[in-house]
Amino acid sequence: MSFRQAYWAEPLLLDKHSRPDEPVDLAGLIPAKLQREHLAIPNLAEHDVVRHFTRLSQMNFGIDTGFYPLGSCTMKFNPKFTEELAALPTVARIHPDQDESTVQGALRLLYELQHMLATIAGMDAVTLQPAAGAQGEYTGLLLAQAYHRDRGEERHQVILPDTAHGTNFASAGMLGFDIVEIPSKDGRVDLKALESAVGEKTLAFMLTNPNTLGIFEQHVLEIAQVVHAAGGLLYYDGANFNAILGRTSPGRMNFDIVHFNLHKTFTTPHGGGGPGAGPVGVKKPLEPFLPVPLVQVNGRGYHLDYDRPKSIGKVRAWYGNFALLVRAYAYILRMGGNGLKEVSDHAVLNANYIMHRLNGVLDVPFGGLRKHEFVASASRLATKGVRTVDIAKRLMDYGYHPPTVYFPHLVEEALMIEPTETETKETLDGFVDALTKIVNEDPGVLHSAPHNTSVRRVDEVRAAREPILSARMAGRKAPRS
Amino acid sequence: MLRTMGLRSIEDLFADIPASVRIPNLDLPDGLPEDVVVARVTSMLSANRTVVDMPTFLGGGLYDHFVPASVRAITGRSEFYTSYTPYQPEISQGMLQALWEYQSLICELTGMDGANTSMYDGSTALGEAARMAHRIHGGRIFLIPRALRHNRRAVLTNYLVGTGMEIREVDYDRETGMLDLGELKGALSPDVCGIYMENPNFFGRFEEGLEEVRGLTQAVFVVGVNPIAQAVVRPPGDFGADIVIGEGQPLGTQMNFGGPLLGIFACRQEHIRKMPGRVIGLTCDVNGDRAFCMTLQTREQHIRREKAMSNICTNESLLAIAAAAYLSILGANGLRRVAAENVRRARDLAAAIDKIPGFTAPIFRGAHFNEFVVRHENGYAAVHRFLLEKGVHGGMPLTRQLPELGDAALFATTGRHTPEAIARLLKALEAAP
Numbered sequence: 001m002s003f004r005q006a007y008w009a010e011p012l013l014l015d016k017h018s019r020p021d022e023p024v025d026l027a028g029l030i031p032a033k034l035q036r037e038h039l040a041i042p043n044l045a046e047h048d049v050v051r052h053f054t055r056l057s058q059m060n061f062g063i064d065t066g067f068y069p070l071g072s073c074t075m076k077f078n079p080k081f082t083e084e085l086a087a088l089p090t091v092a093r094i095h096p097d098q099d100e101s102t103v104q105g106a107l108r109l110l111y112e113l114q115h116m117l118a119t120i121a122g123m124d125a126v127t128l129q130p131a132a133g134a135q136g137e138y139t140g141l142l143l144a145q146a147y148h149r150d151r152g153e154e155r156h157q158v159i160l161p162d163t164a165h166g167t168n169f170a171s172a173g174m175l176g177f178d179i180v181e182i183p184s185k186d187g188r189v190d191l192k193a194l195e196s197a198v199g200e201k202t203l204a205f206m207l208t209n210p211n212t213l214g215i216f217e218q219h220v221l222e223i224a225q226v227v228h229a230a231g232g233l234l235y236y237d238g239a240n241f242n243a244i245l246g247r248t249s250p251g252r253m254n255f256d257i258v259h260f261n262l263h264k265t266f267t268t269p270h271g272g273g274g275p276g277a278g279p280v281g282v283k284k285p286l287e288p289f290l291p292v293p294l295v296q297v298n299g300r301g302y303h304l305d306y307d308r309p310k311s312i313g314k315v316r317a318w319y320g321n322f323a324l325l326v327r328a329y330a331y332i333l334r335m336g337g338n339g340l341k342e343v344s345d346h347a348v349l350n351a352n353y354i355m356h357r358l359n360g361v362l363d364v365p366f367g368g369l370r371k372h373e374f375v376a377s378a379s380r381l382a383t384k385g386v387r388t389v390d391i392a393k394r395l396m397d398y399g400y401h402p403p404t405v406y407f408p409h410l411v412e413e414a415l416m417i418e419p420t421e422t423e424t425k426e427t428l429d430g431f432v433d434a435l436t437k438i439v440n441e442d443p444g445v446l447h448s449a450p451h452n453t454s455v456r457r458v459d460e461v462r463a464a465r466e467p468i469l470s471a472r473m474a475g476r477k478a479p480r481s
Numbered sequence: 482m483l484r485t486m487g488l489r490s491i492e493d494l495f496a497d498i499p500a501s502v503r504i505p506n507l508d509l510p511d512g513l514p515e516d517v518v519v520a521r522v523t524s525m526l527s528a529n530r531t532v533v534d535m536p537t538f539l540g541g542g543l544y545d546h547f548v549p550a551s552v553r554a555i556t557g558r559s560e561f562y563t564s565y566t567p568y569q570p571e572i573s574q575g576m577l578q579a580l581w582e583y584q585s586l587i588c589e590l591t592g593m594d595g596a597n598t599s600m601y602d603g604s605t606a607l608g609e610a611a612r613m614a615h616r617i618h619g620g621r622i623f624l625i626p627r628a629l630r631h632n633r634r635a636v637l638t639n640y641l642v643g644t645g646m647e648i649r650e651v652d653y654d655r656e657t658g659m660l661d662l663g664e665l666k667g668a669l670s671p672d673v674c675g676i677y678m679e680n681p682n683f684f685g686r687f688e689e690g691l692e693e694v695r696g697l698t699q700a701v702f703v704v705g706v707n708p709i710a711q712a713v714v715r716p717p718g719d720f721g722a723d724i725v726i727g728e729g730q731p732l733g734t735q736m737n738f739g740g741p742l743l744g745i746f747a748c749r750q751e752h753i754r755k756m757p758g759r760v761i762g763l764t765c766d767v768n769g770d771r772a773f774c775m776t777l778q779t780r781e782q783h784i785r786r787e788k789a790m791s792n793i794c795t796n797e798s799l800l801a802i803a804a805a806a807y808l809s810i811l812g813a814n815g816l817r818r819v820a821a822e823n824v825r826r827a828r829d830l831a832a833a834i835d836k837i838p839g840f841t842a843p844i845f846r847g848a849h850f851n852e853f854v855v856r857h858e859n860g861y862a863a864v865h866r867f868l869l870e871k872g873v874h875g876g877m878p879l880t881r882q883l884p885e886l887g888d889a890a891l892f893a894t895t896g897r898h899t900p901e902a903i904a905r906l907l908k909a910l911e912a913a914p
């Protein structure tokens with residue numbers, strides 16, 4: 001496929017022509033010593049502002065633009081009807097402090113979503129509060145700590161496999177826990193290594209299944225047994241949930257805590273980096289510790305339950321990213337139990353199909369089936385002086401967003417590919433054909449890629465060496481080399 | 482596709498999931514057509530009473546400001562909202578420039594040098610700011626105002642788990658509602674790593690002592706702001722603040738029953754390498770053309786793992802774009818008009834309530850932004866119930882949070898209340914028991 005991204009030499013807002021400032025009379029409104037005299041935000045025509053951002057949007061690639069196989073990010077189609085629902089005044093224009101009697105629709109939706117997610121995960125209770133997956137992890141670890149403390153135990157060791165997402169390490173690190181990383185064996189958790197790592201200080205073992213190689217951890221029940229025998233809890237990182245809907249569940253696999261990424265599995269749009277939503281589900285023994293409030297129902301209707309004496313408290317203001325929760329709820333209704341199972345069927349089919357066709361073009365370490373994603377390696381191209389970064393940049397010239405690169409770390413020159421269920425065979429074939437062509441291209445073309453994007457290869461080293469994070473720091477002047 | 486792979490059925494693709502962990506299916510109803518789902522969800526949500534149906538005087542961190550339709554048109558560009566974090570800068574220049582412009586606008590509003598692209602909300606921004614103060618200073622104690630919304634304090638508490646830090650409260654002056662500087666002096670010690678103040682504060686009252694506070698201590702000075710108010714008051718940067726945070730929802734995002742929200746986070750240049758979250762930097766491409774990319778990533782979870790400044794990964798970028806669009810559409814003139822109008826309307830509403838026998842508003846003397854505390858001689862709880870019966874939603878009861886105020890409430894107004902809405906409130910208050 002040929003592709004040329006738009007390019008506008010679009011000036012910064014601050015460099016556009018501004019109408020003059022108008023005086024505002026603050027006398028009697030603001031104490032004189034607090035009054036602000038000047039605000040350097042340009043006064044522009046609304047039409048020019050719309051044009052500015054429209055032009056910028058044309059220099060951006062989304063899943064509505066093209067294939068976006070970013071591994072572990074689950075970039076599937078974001079259905080448009082959920083956008084319409086989220087924009088309803090009955091979603092947008094209600095205040096979270098309103099009396100419960102005036103928000104019964106919202107509370108009912110939250111209540112039902114709590115139950116739907118619990119059902120999907122095989123858990124007993126769900127909080128919708130966390131704003132994103134990483135915050136779900138943080139919440140889950142706080143819950144684990146509260147659970148152990150309630151039993152009179154201080155545990156501070158979190159065990160992670162070397163395939164774990166970076167956020168697992170960061171979440172445990174933020175909480176001051178000791179982290180023990182265990183190596184994988186043949187792309188799966190090494191049970192022996194796990195057995196020797198666990199002990200009376202083990203707070204939790206965090207695992208995503210399938211793991212970040214896309215490989216299903218078949219020994220998950222043995223893993224659970226080892227962790228539980230040591231008194232620890234088993235934490236499910238839900239980033240890869242798109243692989244297992246209706247086939248298995250974290251509950252069935254004996255996990256105690258799970259976070260969901262609604263912006264992955266349940267297709268709330270990623271918004272160029274957020275918002276997301278990271279609900280957390282738990283088994284019964286952990287339910288008393290969930291953040292306040294939970295939504296409950298009684299004879300008088302739905303209400304917010306703050307009367308939870310063992311609760312860990314709050315991880316963010318109010319009840320969660322409601323407008324995203326509405327989208328996820330509508331998506332689950334639309335798909336139903338049967339449709340969600342088909343989601344995973346097709347996600348897994350698509351990933352294995354690409355892997356099958358790519359095997360030989362690139363290396364695919366570790367044999368066997370994959371689930372929703374797989375990791376290929378470009379190390380065979382090292383002799384040509386070609387690295388994964390070059391392949392990734394060149395893919396853009398063909399109109400594809402590159403996969404996740406250089407992760408997980410145990411695969412050299414990794415490309416982590418997750419096609420999702422909403423792509424057709426035609427798209428998958430086109431992507432494989434492009435990759436096949438790229439690995440046979442002249443290395444010079446790859447080194448100088450991308451050629452067809454708005455800008456050419458960006459100097460990220462320079463950006464980090466002399467950080468310029470605002471117009472103020474730039475002195476409003478763009479650097480030239 | 483199955484044939485290509487030499488497989489017979491979809492089931493073959495799941496052969497690696499052992500029978501011992503299989504489930505037969507999901508115990509949920511079958512899927513529904515799109516139009517049925519839309520009708521059902523719309524109908525369920527129609528049980529909500531919006532601020533359009535019912536004049537509502539809630540604030541406390543979230544406000545019902547008018548959002549120009551162009552803001553939604555901009556964030557509704559699917560090139561923006563269906564993209565992921567801009568890991569690949571060459572194909573993501575639009576998002577990167579827009580976020581860099583957001584950072585620039587936030588710096589201008591707050592008087593800071595660098596900003597990140599967002600935290601989850603104002604409360605988590607406070608949690609991250611306290612952790613950052615600890616990283617910068619090393620001290621263990623973080624001072625917060627007693628007049629702080631309880632959900633912010635609750636979140637802050639959870640963000641400090643594992644840091645060894647301790648939160649201590651500084652009281653407010655009972656006459657003015659401002660932070661009690663005498664109390665603050667008494668609370669200072671070499672172990673205080675940071676001081677947090679809000680301007681306007683929880684009571685809607687402008688804090689007039691920021692400069693004095695800066696003069697009192699070398700601890701990291703964190704100021705929480707309402708971004709719209711910053712258009713008419715001198716920014717924290719003028720008073721030597723180190724970190725400025727805030728809830729960015731007033732900048733072009735609807736209240737959405739409390740989420741998604743926008744955590745504003747900005748700081749002085751000397752601290753940027755200790756700042757949490759994604760940041761966008763200005764650079765150039767191999768041709769020397771201006772370009773933007775995510776930068777300082779060695780602070781972040783995917784590189785630094787457990788040594789990262791924060792675990793934040795997914796943030797609230799699209800709301801940052803909304804804020805940039807909102808600020809650009811209003812411009813300095815529009816924003817200053819909106820801010821001044823908020824002050825004027827809150828002042829007038831407080832005066833009108835104060836005239837009603839039995840009511841005092843505001844209970845603190847001095848300048849307020851767009852909210853203020855109201856007291857009724859017989860307590861607010863009965864008034865609140867009465868207003869609801871009359872189809873008006875009064876302010877937020879403060880009894881549980883700050884019992885010393887004696888059953889008072891926090892009332893907010895913005896430019897969005899119609900004269901009819903105000904009249905309905907006043908009429909109902911006059912009739913209140």
